Amino acid sequence: MHIKIFSIWLSFLLYDVALSQEQIKILHQWIPPNCERKVESGDSVRYHYYGMFEDGKHFDSSYMRGRTYNTRVGSGMLIQGMDDALLGMCLNEHRIVSIPPDLAYGDEGTDGIPGGATLLFNFVLLDISNEDDTVQIKTTYMPENCERKLKDTDFVRYRYNGTLLNGEEFHSSYDEERTYDTYVGQGWLIRGMDIGLIGSCMKERRTITIPSHLAYGVKGDDKNIPPAATIRFDVEIVDFHNPDDEAVVVTLSQKFGSANNNEKKERARWVHPILKRRNKFADGSEDAVTCPRKVEDTDFVRYHYNASFADGTKFASSHDNNHTYDTYVGFRRLIAGMERGILGTCVGEHRKITIPPHLGYGEPGIEGTIPGSAVLIFDIYLVDVHNPKDEVKVEVIRDPPTDCERKAAKDDYLTYDYELELMDGTKIDSSKNREGTWATYNGRGRVILGLQNMLTGMCVGEIRKGVVPPHLGFGEPGADGIPGSAVLVYTVELHKIEDSLPNGMLFMWKEGKSEPENLFSLIDDDANGKVSIDELMSYIVKEVDAGNGKLLPGAEKEKTIENLFKVMDKDEDGFLQEKELEFPTPQFEGIIGEKVDDEL
Structure with a gap:
């Protein structure tokens, strides 16, 4: 640092600027490109310095003390020449000045400084503030939608980089890979941070500059923040909530909103004729659709969801598993916020449910998945709903x-x-x-x-x-x-x-018709004492066509008769003996053949 300051000194041409009746000489000056504020009388300043005589001999240094020199300009706490040398300086400006004895310690001198000594000070300004300063807020990113602004008594989670006014970092939540979680307006934060956070939106980024009297004051924090330091926080709001918050539900689906004819046609294909409803959207629009059934307590629901934190980071999705989330409502199978948020949902509705942590996973969160005190956002699409008591x-x-x-x-x-x-x-x-x-x-x-x-x-x-x-x-x-x-x-x-046949039957005589006494001889056309499949087929088809008998409905005649033959052919010799020719009774559980009713 010392070498850098000295090299900068040598890199600029020496020139004089007359101050205080042209008796102070600025031997070197480096002004930063951006100078938002200059030192005025009455300002408090922090600076580092080297004090030397004209022969280069050192007599004092704030660096050797390990702390900045903190004072108020124009208050009589400094020699007149140093007061004058500080006026008009910018933050991070570097000056080397020559102060004559009449604006320093005069002819008498002081401890370590002889009378009549001209003093050289090589110093850099690190901080400017004033007791009238207020918290300065600069928004560096504002999300398109700000549904709610942070207010007093809210609990907020945010990330930050903390720096001194000269840009030196003193702490960062990013280094710890976690958010800073706290209440606002309850004395948990320095006053300036309370002021700087109020009014922010989720996902907003803002730079908050806090004067020392609204930060850590003249004592600092005894760790990283020096006394009388102005501090600056670059803040990213992750989420916030209030202990009084309920789950917030917004209908996102535009399938049912007001639309032109083409849009209505497109949306109409999503609306089941039985499952129409009236939908109200975030923009206040409505569409006259009927919803005869909404999710109620004790219902069973199937829904798809995308789950994210308030900053948009996704942590879970049913779509990743290609499976709906299926559960009962009202039996504590869901977090409280989801149970409340899903009530009243219609099939086909797309909802955004924002759940504060006290209705979600609370302060503990879920290790490795959900941070403690996190606000959760579920985008859900309800696939269906029913109740165990439902009928068709x-x-x-x-x-x-x-x-x-x-x-x-x-x-x-x-x-x-x-x-x-x-x-x-x-x-x-x-x-x-x-x-x-x-x-x-x-x-x-x-x-x-x-x-x-x-x-x-x-x-x-x-x-x-x-x-x-x-x-x-x-x-x-x-x-x-x-x-x-x-x-x-x-x-x-x-x-x-x-009319169907009794269960288990493939053929039966119609009402008013009875089985002939000489059935075997009627079927055995060649009178060889056994019935072939062709003979049985010919006889049954003739009787069915004549209206005397009935085959199993819905099956092919030939298949049915073949199955009937197999049922009666006990010895499986390919022929029916007279003792085997017995049509199955309604109580018979045999082969019933191929059907066309194997549908869903």
Whole structure:
């Protein structure tokens, strides 16, 4: 430092500036490029200096004392020449001055300084302040959105670099890789920092310059901050909250807001016909949509989320796992702020939930993931919601015909088309994407219970849409292509209702028809005492075509008859003996053949 000052001295041309009746000589002067303030009479200053005689002999130095010289200019605490030498100086300015004896210690001298001595002072100004100074705030970055400003009694987390006025760093939270966490206006901070933080926004960066009387005063902090020092903090606000804060909910989704025709068409595809609602957005706009069901206490929800801190740093996301977060609400399975914030949400709604730490993970946080006292922000998208008490909710999309004489009942064989999607509109499956006719036995466990409930009571030509909760669907495990605990939305159109056969039967005689007494001889065309598969096939097809018998609905005739032959061919010799020719009874649990009802 000493060598640097001396080299700077030699690097400039010597010149004189007359002050105090032209008796002080400025032998060298270096002025910094930016000079925001100059020393005036009455200012307090801190500076380092070397004191020398004209022959270069040293007589005093603040450097040797290990501390700056702190004084007030024009107060009589300095020799007149030094008072004059300091006036007009800028922060970090370097001067070398020559002070004649009449502006120093005169003809009498003082300890160590002979009478009549001209003194040279080589000094650099490190601090300027005044008792009238206030905290100076300069915003260096302001986020686009400032939903709230920090106020008295808030708890704030911020990062900072702390420097003295000359730029010398005394402390930094970045070095410790953590935020500084404290209450504002409760005496936990120096007064100047309290003043400097109030009014800041989350993510804002500001420079706070604090005069010593609002900082650590004439004593300093006995560690890194010298006495009477003006200090400067470059602050980055991470987050803040108040102990009285509740979770703040803002609807972010613009799928339902006011829009032009093209935007409305785009948004409309997100709105399920049964799941419409009225949505109010952060900008105050609304759209008339119906939400017959909102999340309530004890409901089970499935939602996607992105979780971040208030400064935007992400710490978790369900999208990273490609799986929704599935849980009950109201059973303390969620942090309190999320339980409160998700209540009232509609399916398809996108919410931002801001959670103060006392409703989140508190002062401890979660080691390695969530810092203590952190404000959390969850952007959630509700996929579906149900309650264990829910039943199937059915809406008739197309009314049944006025001449409907028969409605689907238990054990009927039903032919229909269906479309399946999740509650948020995600397409899962459609019978129209498959080949052949889609059919099932109603009430035999061939379909999920919720779909069975939808089908029962339908007329041919009717279209229904139903919301099926998971306990009447595929439950917690889910199925191929269907997430666990998913609420399902079916759209069903019924095409045909047929009488079914009793469970376990492949063929039976129609009502009013009975099995012929000479059945074996009627089937055994070549009278060789055994029935081949072709003979059985020919006979049953003839009887079915004649309206005397009925095969299992929904299956190919040939396949059904082949399976029936296998059931009766006990010795598996490829022929039926007379004792083997016995059609299965309703109680018989045999092979029932291939069906077309293996759908979802």
